[in-house]
Amino acid sequence: MAAEWLDVPAGSAFGTANLPYGVFSIGAEPVRRVGVAVGDRVLDVGAVARAVRADFAGLLGAESLNPLLAAGPAVWRSVRAAVRGWLSGAVPAETVLPHLVDRAAVRLHLPFEVADYVDFYSCEQHAVNAGRIFRPDAEEPLPPNWRHLPIGYHGRAGTLVVSGTDVVRPSGQRREPGREGPVFGPSARLDFEAEVGFVVGVPSPRGRGVRVADFAEHVFGAFLVNDWSARDLQAWEYVPLGPFLGKSFATSVSPWVVPLAALSAARVAPPPRDPEPLPYLRDAEGDPWGLDLRLTVRLNGHVVSRPPFARMYWTPAQQLAHLTVNGAAVRTGDVFASGTVSGPERGEWGSLLELSWNGADPVRLPDGRERGFLRDGDVVSISATAPGPGGAVVGFGEVTGRVLPAVGNGPNA
Incomplete structure (x- = not known):
């Protein structure tokens, strides 16, 4: 169940059953971040992972999805479970809320480095x-x-x-x-x-x-x-x-x-x-x-x-x-x-x-x-x-x- 502070409209295509990954930046800043779309917002998952000292924080701190992609299915499952936990009250709201950004305020980038x-x-x-x-x-x-x-x-x-x-x-x-x-x-x-x-x-x-x-x-x-x-x-x-x-x-x-x-x-x-x-x-x-x-x-x-x-x-x-x-x-x-x-x-x-x-x-x-x-x-x-x-x-x-x-x-x- 989602945390009370997480306001995701019923029927949202970006609900917690989805949680798609992307890469975004805010305003004119050059830094690119790995994010997950939830409702009409983007969660900076790298920032939350660092805040909770997750063992996969380094994978989410890159400027593309490639390190996460290369980590394999066991890590993919672990990260997905952790993100769902963050959004359902497994960590205090004050740990997550500062890292939720309105989707309308971000610039989205090519999410991965294309090899072929x-x-x-x-x-x-x-x-x-x-x-x-x-x-x-x-x-x-x-x-x-x-x-x-x-x-x-x-x-x-x-x-x-x-x-x-x-x-x-x-x-x-x-x-x-x-x-x-x-x-x-x-x-x-x-x-x-x-x-x-x-x-x-x-x-x-x-x-x-x-x-x-x-x-x-x-x-x-x-x-x-x-x-x-x-x-x-x-x-x-x-x-x-x-x-x-x-x-x-x-x-x-x-x-x-x-x-x-x-x-x-x-x-x-x-x-x-x-x-x-x-x-x-x-x-x-x-x-x-x-x-x-x-x-x-x-x-x-x-x-x-x-x-x-x-x-x-x-x-x-x-x-x-x-x-x-x-x-x-x-x-x-x-x-x-x-x-x-x-x-x-x-x-x-x-x-x-x-x-x-x-x-x-x-x-x-x-x-x-x-x-x-x-x-x-x-x-x-x-x-x-x-x-x-x-x-x-x-x-x-x-x-x-x-x-x-x-x-x-x-x-x-």
Whole structure:
């Protein structure tokens, strides 16, 4: 039970069943602190840990989550139990109250130092939609390997940015209809992709894969991702390899990392798989890692989609197993994202590529404007919730970005 002085509104998405971690600073001060969101406030957990002389205080005194991530599941459980105790009266109120700060008064930062970044393509409905858009005459919209393995590509770790960071429209080569060769210029088909990301805490040794059953021994938590995509740049460079400049200019992430421990009530069985995956990709017996996360995408404040994460064909546990099965190691701070989340209905599709059917059927906003793809000044916000224990709601906050005009970065600029 929460302490009497802890005023958290009933139904808060940042209640004590959640307690997501982030990194914040106050005002113009340069010092970054590890915090936990609770209600409409942030608890400086490093300061409280020092005040009570917790043996893990050093892990929470860093300017990123990486030391905590690397400490492993036993420490994660210990810290979470301690924070819940601090907020439920296990220590005097005067020890905790001075270290609670209004969330509106803090600046949030990228919560971890990113070591590597991999993006997957694990939603069957999104893959089917993309196949039908780009290969309308094909009998089968999915690539022949799609149901056998989680397809992915390496991204640019250095271009991950925290929510609220503006995104400059990228420039590059693209091929216009009726032209034989490419032209250079700003992307005319800038898109968003609503995704969920996962961050690795405990590394794995090179040469040894991570089993599906060991997912929670390595992954600390989940957050939201907007994998901005320049569809026209991507289409031209996508022959024969994968995304490069069409994806690498910016990937936005939410500032709060929800620990896996907060998602126990959100775990669900994934959709049926046909054919059955190879043994290294099979769900652990009685321990599936499908997650009932409910995303909401807003464009300029208007809801345009509500993608359901529970329908993802490949789970994050399978993604991690596939990522490492060839012997590739993972490191503390490695990030991997789910790929675009889309449901069976149009109002559940997680990108403008799908919602506007590649621009042929633009999305109509309530103010009468239309969007085939993003325009300069557009703001995209993605939020999500999950069911928590006892009817609680577990919130992820949101990842937001505004599109700025392209800058002169071409060879003749």
